[in-house]
Amino acid sequence: MELLVASAVGMMTACGVYLILRKRSFPVIVGLAMLSYAVNVFIFASGRVAIGLPPIITDGAAYTDPLTQALVLTAIVISFGMTALIVMMALGAFLETGDDHIGMEEREAPPLPAKPQEGAE
Amino acid sequence: MSLALIAALPFLGALLPGLLIRAGRNACATVTGAVTALALLGILLHAPAVMRGEVITAQIEWLPALGLNANFFLDGLGMLFAGLILGIGLLIILYARFYLSTKDPMGQFYTYLLLFQGAMVGIVLSDNILLLLVFWELTSLSSFLLIGYWKHLPEGRQGARMALTVTGAGGLAMIGGMLILGNIVGSYDLTVILQNKDLIQASDWYFPALILILLGAFTKSAQFPFHFWLPHAMAAPTPVSAYLHSATMVKAGLFLMARMWPVLAGTPEWFYIVATTGLITMVMAAKIALFKDDLKALLAFSTVSHLGLITMLLGFGTAEAATVAVFHIINHATFKAALFMSAGIVDHETHTRDIKRLGGLRHLMPITFTIVCVAALSMAGIPPLNGFLSKELMLEETVHTVWLGNHWVMPVLATIGAMFSVAYSFRLIAHTFLGPVRDDYPSKPHDPGFGMWAAPALLAAMVIAIGVMPMTTVGELVRTTASAVIGGEAEVYISHWHGFVPALWMSIIAVGAGLVLLGAHKPLEAMWLSTPRPEAKAIFDAIMEPFANAARAVTDRLHDGALARYLAVATLTILAAGYFAYETGTHTPGTRALTPIEPVPAIGWLLLMGATGSLFTYHRNRLLALVLVGVIGLMVSVGFVYLSAPDLALTQISVEVATVMLLLLALNFLPKDSPVESTAGRRGRDGFIAAAAGLGIGALIYALMTRDFAFPTIAEYHLANSKPGGGGTNVVNVILVDFRGYDTFGEITVLGIAGLVIYALVEALLRGGPANDRLLAWVPDQKRAGDRHPLMLVVATRMILPIALMVGVYIFLRGHNEPGGGFIAGLVVAIATIMQYMASGFGWAAARQRIDYHALIGWGVTIAGLCGVGSWFAARPFMTTNYGYFKLPFLEKFELATAAIFDLGVFLTVVGAVMLALASISRIAIRAGETVNVEPFDIQPDEEAATEGAR
Structure with missing residues (x-):
C-alpha cells in the first residue's frame, strides 16, 4: 500500500509541477490544484497509513494518527478558498486584457504603466 | 495610569481618526486630540511623584530570553519630553485641523500623527534599550509617512526618502552601539545601564559603542555633517514641520544623548566629538539660515543651529551645562513651534513663503506679526524673553570651556553663532512684516481665524511667561529634569541679571554685530550667492544613485515577470537542496512492515494514475482537464476512506464538488483550449523538472512511510485526552x-x-x-x-x-x-x-x-x-x-x-x-x-x- 500511495503522490506532484510551468492561467490553476492534492496526501501519509483504524474512540481499539488528518482537513478547505481566489484573479485578468498568459513577457500589448518620473525628480 | 498604557494609547488611538473621518473633520480632530489629552493626563497624574524625585516604572515581559522586555520608566527627563510631545502635539492637532485643506485626507494625517506620537512617547518612556530601538525605528518610519504626506509633490517624496535613509541608517548604527552597551553591562535595562558608568567607560568597547550611538543621535538631530536632510524634510505640511522639527523627532537625538549622559559623558572622547560637532553645527547652520529666503528653510536651518547649541552644551559634560541644555530644550520648543506655525499661517494666507516676495505684513496680519515678534525676539536672545535666558547661560558656559588648551575658541565661535542667530531672527521680522505694504502678494493676506492662531499664540504667551518668571514657571521642571540627566541633584539658578560678566558683553556684541550683519544683508547675500558651496542634495543623490541602480538591476533580473521561470528556478533549488541532504545524510533501510495491497484499492490507484497521466497529455482541452481533476479528486477521497480518514474523505468529496463547479463557471468565460506555445525543448525541460520533483517527493514520502516515528508522536496525547478532556x-x-x-x-x-x-x-x-x-x-x-x-x-x-x-x-x-x-x-x-x-x-x-x-x-x-x-x-x-x-x-x-x-x-x-x-x-x-x-x-x-x- 505504501508504494501505491507514494507513487500516487509522486505522479500528482509531477503533473502539478508540469502544469504550473505552462504559460496560460488555467493550466496553472489546475496544476496548483494537483499540487494541493499531492501535498495534502503527503501530509496525511506522514502520519503513516493504516487500514480500518479511524481515529474515533471506541473501547480498547488501535487508531491511526489523528493529528495529520486534522491538519489536512483544514488544508483542504483553505486550498479551496485559495483556488477560488486565483480563479477569480485569472478571470479578472483575462476579462481586463483579453489575454490569459501569466508571464509578463508573453502578454500581448502589455498595459505598461506610465513610467515613473524618478529620473526627472 | 500605567506607563505601558500611556505608550500604547496613541497607537490604539491611531485607529480612530481613519474611521471617524467619515463623521467629519471636526470629529476626526477631536478624537485625535482626546487621545492625546488622555495620554497627557496620564503623564500629568504621575507628575507630582516625579517632581518629588520618584521614578515610576511598569514592566511587561515580552521576550525575556532575548532580554527584550516592555519595561517603561518615567523620571524627570522622560516626563519633560513626554509632556512636550503630547502638549505640543495637542496644539499641532488643533492647528492642523484649520491648516489642512478640504482636499487633504485628514484621517490619514491624524493616524500618521498618532503613530508618530506613540513612537516618540515610547522612546522617552522605554526602560529597555532594545524596546527603545524598536520605537526609534518606528519614529523614522512614521515620520517618513508624515514628511511624504503630500504624495503628489516630488519634493515631499524625495525629502521623505532622504530623511528615512539618513535617520534609518543612523538607527542601524545605533542598534550596534546599544547591543555593545548591553553586552558590556550584561543587561538591556536602562536603569541598570545607567548605574554602570565606570564599567562602561573602562571597557575597550566604550569608544565603538559611543561612536555608533552618537551616529544614531546625530543623524536624528540633524547634526553636521548629517544636517542636510532636515531642510529637505520641510516639504512636509507645516504642522508636521512644527511638530517633528521643533519639539519632537529632531529632539529624539538630544534626548538620547541626555539619557545616556550619565554613563557616556565626561570623557575626552565625548567632549571633543559631541561639543565640537555641536559647535560646528550651530555656527554653520546659523550662517546658512541668514541667506535662506524660504521662511521654512530659514527656520529649518535655525533649528539645526539650535540643536547644535544644545548638543554642544551636552558635550561639555558638566552638570551646569547639561542643566542649561535642558532649559534651552524647553525654550526652543516653545518659540520654534510658534514660529513654524506662524510661517505656515503666512504661507496659508499669502500663498508664498519667499521672504523676497513678502514684507509689510505688519498692518495686514497684526496678530501673526505679534506672535512672530515675540517668538523671533526670543530666538534672537533679547531680554526678557526665555531665549535670552538660556542663551546667556550658554555663553557663560562656553567661557569656562577650554578647547584643546585654548580658552578663546569656544566663546568666540559661540558669540559668532549667536550673532548670526540675531541677524536671521531680525531678518525674519523685518523682511517679512516691516517695510511698506506691497500690492503684489500672490494672495490678499489677512489674519487667519482664531483656531489657527490660537496654538502659536499660546506658545508665544509661554515664551513671555517663562522669560519673565523663569524660576516660578519652569524652575522646578528644569531642576527635576536636569537631575535625571546628570544622575544627581542639579542646581538651578536662572535670572536676568548676573552682573557685568563676560556673557553679558558677548550678548551685547552678538546683538550689535547681528544688526550690522542684517543691515549689510544685500551685499553679503551677493557675496554668498557668488561663492560656490556644496549642494547637499546633489551629493546625496550622487551617492544614492549607484545603490539605486544596483538594486534596480538585481530586482529587474530576478523579478522580470516570467512566472514560469521563477517556479522552475524555485523547484530546481528545492530539488537541489533535497538531493544535497540525501547525499550528505546517512540512511538505513526502512523497517516498518508494509501494508498489503488489496485488489480494489489497486484498481482505484490505477484510475488515479491513469487520470493523472492523461492530464499531462490532454490538459490543453480544458473541459477534459476538469473532468480528469474530478476523477483524481474522487479517487483521493476514496483513498482517504480506505486509509482510515473518514473526515478527510467527506471534506475532500464536498470540496471537490464545489471546486469543479467553480472552475466550470469560470471556464465559461475563459478560452476553452490552451494552444501549443512552448517549444518541444522547453516542454522537455519542464517534463524533466516535473519528473524529478515527482520522483523526489514520491521517494521522500515512501521513505517516511516505511520507517517508524523517530520520536513518540503527540498523537498519543490527543488520542488519550480526546474523550476525557474534550468530551x-x-x-x-x-x-x-x-x-x-x-x-x-x-x-x-x-x-x-x-x-x-x-x-x-x-x-x-x-x-x-x-x-x-x-x-x-x-x-x-x-x-x-x-x-x-x-x-x-x-x-x-x-x-x-x-x-x-x-x-x-x-x-x-x-x-x-x-x-x-x-x-x-x-x-x-x-x-x-x-x-x-x-x-x-x-x-x-x-x-x-x-x-x-x-x-x-x-x-x-x-x-x-x-x-x-x-x-x-x-x-x-x-x-x-x-x-x-x-x-x-x-x-x-x-x-x-x-x-x-x-x-x-x-x-x-x-x-x-x-x-x-x-x-x-x-x-x-x-x-x-x-x-x-x-x-x-x-x-x-x-x-x-x-x-x-x-x-
Whole structure:
C-alpha cells in the first residue's frame, strides 16, 4: 500500500509541477490544484497509513494518527478558498486584457504603466 | 495610569481618526486630540511623584530570553519630553485641523500623527534599550509617512526618502552601539545601564559603542555633517514641520544623548566629538539660515543651529551645562513651534513663503506679526524673553570651556553663532512684516481665524511667561529634569541679571554685530550667492544613485515577470537542496512492515494514475482537464476512506464538488483550449523538472512511510485526552475545535477573507473599465442549451434540498463524536444551496434565499471568537472548552460542549465563503447578458430569439 500511495503522490506532484510551468492561467490553476492534492496526501501519509483504524474512540481499539488528518482537513478547505481566489484573479485578468498568459513577457500589448518620473525628480 | 498604557494609547488611538473621518473633520480632530489629552493626563497624574524625585516604572515581559522586555520608566527627563510631545502635539492637532485643506485626507494625517506620537512617547518612556530601538525605528518610519504626506509633490517624496535613509541608517548604527552597551553591562535595562558608568567607560568597547550611538543621535538631530536632510524634510505640511522639527523627532537625538549622559559623558572622547560637532553645527547652520529666503528653510536651518547649541552644551559634560541644555530644550520648543506655525499661517494666507516676495505684513496680519515678534525676539536672545535666558547661560558656559588648551575658541565661535542667530531672527521680522505694504502678494493676506492662531499664540504667551518668571514657571521642571540627566541633584539658578560678566558683553556684541550683519544683508547675500558651496542634495543623490541602480538591476533580473521561470528556478533549488541532504545524510533501510495491497484499492490507484497521466497529455482541452481533476479528486477521497480518514474523505468529496463547479463557471468565460506555445525543448525541460520533483517527493514520502516515528508522536496525547478532556470521541474534530482551536480560528478567518477578496475583485471588475465593457459585449462562444433549467433537475433538487439541509444539520451535530463537523456540514449546506442556483436559476433562488453571505462570514468568525473569549469569564485561557452531560425528561442523557458553538462559527464561515465565491461568479454571468429568470422554468426553444430578447 505504501508504494501505491507514494507513487500516487509522486505522479500528482509531477503533473502539478508540469502544469504550473505552462504559460496560460488555467493550466496553472489546475496544476496548483494537483499540487494541493499531492501535498495534502503527503501530509496525511506522514502520519503513516493504516487500514480500518479511524481515529474515533471506541473501547480498547488501535487508531491511526489523528493529528495529520486534522491538519489536512483544514488544508483542504483553505486550498479551496485559495483556488477560488486565483480563479477569480485569472478571470479578472483575462476579462481586463483579453489575454490569459501569466508571464509578463508573453502578454500581448502589455498595459505598461506610465513610467515613473524618478529620473526627472 | 500605567506607563505601558500611556505608550500604547496613541497607537490604539491611531485607529480612530481613519474611521471617524467619515463623521467629519471636526470629529476626526477631536478624537485625535482626546487621545492625546488622555495620554497627557496620564503623564500629568504621575507628575507630582516625579517632581518629588520618584521614578515610576511598569514592566511587561515580552521576550525575556532575548532580554527584550516592555519595561517603561518615567523620571524627570522622560516626563519633560513626554509632556512636550503630547502638549505640543495637542496644539499641532488643533492647528492642523484649520491648516489642512478640504482636499487633504485628514484621517490619514491624524493616524500618521498618532503613530508618530506613540513612537516618540515610547522612546522617552522605554526602560529597555532594545524596546527603545524598536520605537526609534518606528519614529523614522512614521515620520517618513508624515514628511511624504503630500504624495503628489516630488519634493515631499524625495525629502521623505532622504530623511528615512539618513535617520534609518543612523538607527542601524545605533542598534550596534546599544547591543555593545548591553553586552558590556550584561543587561538591556536602562536603569541598570545607567548605574554602570565606570564599567562602561573602562571597557575597550566604550569608544565603538559611543561612536555608533552618537551616529544614531546625530543623524536624528540633524547634526553636521548629517544636517542636510532636515531642510529637505520641510516639504512636509507645516504642522508636521512644527511638530517633528521643533519639539519632537529632531529632539529624539538630544534626548538620547541626555539619557545616556550619565554613563557616556565626561570623557575626552565625548567632549571633543559631541561639543565640537555641536559647535560646528550651530555656527554653520546659523550662517546658512541668514541667506535662506524660504521662511521654512530659514527656520529649518535655525533649528539645526539650535540643536547644535544644545548638543554642544551636552558635550561639555558638566552638570551646569547639561542643566542649561535642558532649559534651552524647553525654550526652543516653545518659540520654534510658534514660529513654524506662524510661517505656515503666512504661507496659508499669502500663498508664498519667499521672504523676497513678502514684507509689510505688519498692518495686514497684526496678530501673526505679534506672535512672530515675540517668538523671533526670543530666538534672537533679547531680554526678557526665555531665549535670552538660556542663551546667556550658554555663553557663560562656553567661557569656562577650554578647547584643546585654548580658552578663546569656544566663546568666540559661540558669540559668532549667536550673532548670526540675531541677524536671521531680525531678518525674519523685518523682511517679512516691516517695510511698506506691497500690492503684489500672490494672495490678499489677512489674519487667519482664531483656531489657527490660537496654538502659536499660546506658545508665544509661554515664551513671555517663562522669560519673565523663569524660576516660578519652569524652575522646578528644569531642576527635576536636569537631575535625571546628570544622575544627581542639579542646581538651578536662572535670572536676568548676573552682573557685568563676560556673557553679558558677548550678548551685547552678538546683538550689535547681528544688526550690522542684517543691515549689510544685500551685499553679503551677493557675496554668498557668488561663492560656490556644496549642494547637499546633489551629493546625496550622487551617492544614492549607484545603490539605486544596483538594486534596480538585481530586482529587474530576478523579478522580470516570467512566472514560469521563477517556479522552475524555485523547484530546481528545492530539488537541489533535497538531493544535497540525501547525499550528505546517512540512511538505513526502512523497517516498518508494509501494508498489503488489496485488489480494489489497486484498481482505484490505477484510475488515479491513469487520470493523472492523461492530464499531462490532454490538459490543453480544458473541459477534459476538469473532468480528469474530478476523477483524481474522487479517487483521493476514496483513498482517504480506505486509509482510515473518514473526515478527510467527506471534506475532500464536498470540496471537490464545489471546486469543479467553480472552475466550470469560470471556464465559461475563459478560452476553452490552451494552444501549443512552448517549444518541444522547453516542454522537455519542464517534463524533466516535473519528473524529478515527482520522483523526489514520491521517494521522500515512501521513505517516511516505511520507517517508524523517530520520536513518540503527540498523537498519543490527543488520542488519550480526546474523550476525557474534550468530551468527544471523534479525535480529528476535537483537535480542530479544541486542541488546535486557535489554529482553526485563524484558518476560518483566512477563508472568510478569501471570500471577501473574491467579492471585492468582482466588484472592482464590474465597476467599469475594460472588463466591464468586454462583459457587456460578451458573445457566448458555445451554443447554449435550449432548456436552461431542466424540469427533472429542478424537481429533483427541490426534493433534495430539505433532505440535504437535514443531512447538513446531522453531520454538524454528530461531528464531535462521529465523522462530520462544521467544515463538512458547511460544505454540504453550501452545495445544497448552489444546486438550487444551478437548477432553478440565480434570480429565482436569490429571491427566495435572502441571507447576506458577508454577514454569514462575519457572524461565523465572531461567534468562533466569542466562544474563545467566553472561556475568559470562566477564568480559563483563551479558547478553553468545556462540556457536560445533561438529562431532560423523555430524552436520553445527552452532551453539550462549548466546542459546538465554535464549530457553529466554522460552519457559518464556510457556508458564507463558499456561497460568496460562487455568487460572485454568477454576478459576472449576469453582467455578460445571462438573463435572470423570474419563473423557475423558462424553456427557450428558440435560442436566437431568446438571446436577443434578453439584451
